[in-house]
Amino acid sequence: MKKRLAIVPIVASMVLAFGCGKTEEAVAPEEEQQAVEDAIESAASQEQTEAVEEVDSTDEEEPVLPEIDISGCDTFTQIVDKKLEPGMGYANEKIGDEDVLLVCDMTYDDQEGHMASIDSIIFCYIDGVPTEIGSVVSAGTAYPIAVEDGVLYVGRGHSISKYTIENSELVHVATAGVDYGVDGSETYYYQEGDGEEETLENDEKYNQLADEYFDASIVDFTVVVE
Numbered sequence: 656m657k658k659r660l661a662i663v664p665i666v667a668s669m670v671l672a673f674g675c676g677k678t679e680e681a682v683a684p685e686e687e688q689q690a691v692e693d694a695i696e697s698a699a700s701q702e703q704t705e706a707v708e709e710v711d712s713t714d715e716e717e718p719v720l721p722e723i724d725i726s727g728c729d730t731f732t733q734i735v736d737k738k739l740e741p742g743m744g745y746a747n748e749k750i751g752d753e754d755v756l757l758v759c760d761m762t763y764d765d766q767e768g769h770m771a772s773i774d775s776i777i778f779c780y781i782d783g784v785p786t787e788i789g790s791v792v793s794a795g796t797a798y799p800i801a802v803e804d805g806v807l808y809v810g811r812g813h814s815i816s817k818y819t820i821e822n823s824e825l826v827h828v829a830t831a832g833v834d835y836g837v838d839g840s841e842t843y844y845y846q847e848g849d850g851e852e853e854t855l856e857n858d859e860k861y862n863q864l865a866d867e868y869f870d871a872s873i874v875d876f877t878v879v880v881e
Contacts, residue, residue, distance in 0.1 A: 720760055720776055720790050731756040731778065731785055735879070744772055744876030748802050751820035753779045762876045763796055769875040771799035777807075781823045789825035791818065803871035815864045831861040 721740075728734045734756060735745050744762040748755055756779075759772035773793040778785050791809045793800060798810025806828065807818045814832025818825055827848060834842045843855040855861070 720774055720792070723758065723776065723787070725778070725785060725787070728785055734758070734778065734785060739879045741879050741881045743879045744770060745879070746874050746876045748807075748874060749805055750777070750802065750807050750818070751805050751826075753820045753823065755779045755820065756785065757800070757874060757876070759800075759876055762878050765796070765799060765873060767873070769799070769873045770878055771796070771873050772876050773799060775800050775874070777820075777825060779820060779823055786823070788820070788823060791816075791825075800874045801868060801871035802874055803867070806867075806871070808868040808871050810868060815861070815868045817864065817867065829864060831864040833858070833861055 723738050725734050725738055728737060739745060742761055744759040746757045748757055755777055757775040757777060759775050762770040762772050765771040773796060776787060776790045778787050791807065793809045794812040801808040805819060809816045814830055816830040817828045819828055830846045832844055843858050843861050844852050845855055845860045846852040
């Protein structure tokens with residue numbers, strides 16, 4: 656509201672400036688009207704720009720995950736016992752056909768019986784040796800990492816992504832999301848695998864993937880203590 660009201664003083668001050676000048680410096684009515692219209696347009700443009708900046712500022716920066724040196728570790732258990740710091744979390748899950756170790760930088764109580772996390776480094780066995788194959792990060796605590804039927808789900812505010820593991824590699828399966836315009840318009844998009852992102856005519860695929868995510872099981876991490 657303050658930003659909208661700020662237009663009034665600008666216009667008023669310009670009107671006063673034109674009205675209080677000397678007679679010989681009076682501005683023609685049409686020029687005065689044009690100046691007022693230009694001031695309103697300029698203020699409205701500034702307000703719209705600030706609105707866009709406010710929308711962009713809501714995007715949270717992705718946390719930087721720690722680098723974990725697992726040299727000398729032959730098992731997931733050794734990684735947990737020797738390499739993880741207090742406060743970090745770990746969980747054993749099955750993604751695709753692989754048994755994996757998920758390691759997060761920190762956890763939080765989601766008040767639903769889980770020690771959840773918004774990030775995870777993923778380890779699996781390659782030729783019998785534990786190996787880091789990738790990581791995922793969600794947008795915030797409203798979108799904890801989740802797993803269901805061998806699929807890993809990640810939420811990023813206005814998009815949902817799912818991953819699996821094939822041939823010991825983390826593979827992007829699909830992402831669906833929505834972009835909001837300053838005018839409140841909604842543009843839905845979808846990307847399958849490594850294919851091109853496509854614009855959708857409706858929210859069907861987005862809702863479908865969102866339903867999958869919210870029906871999935873939140874990963875319950877075990878917290879490392881001293």
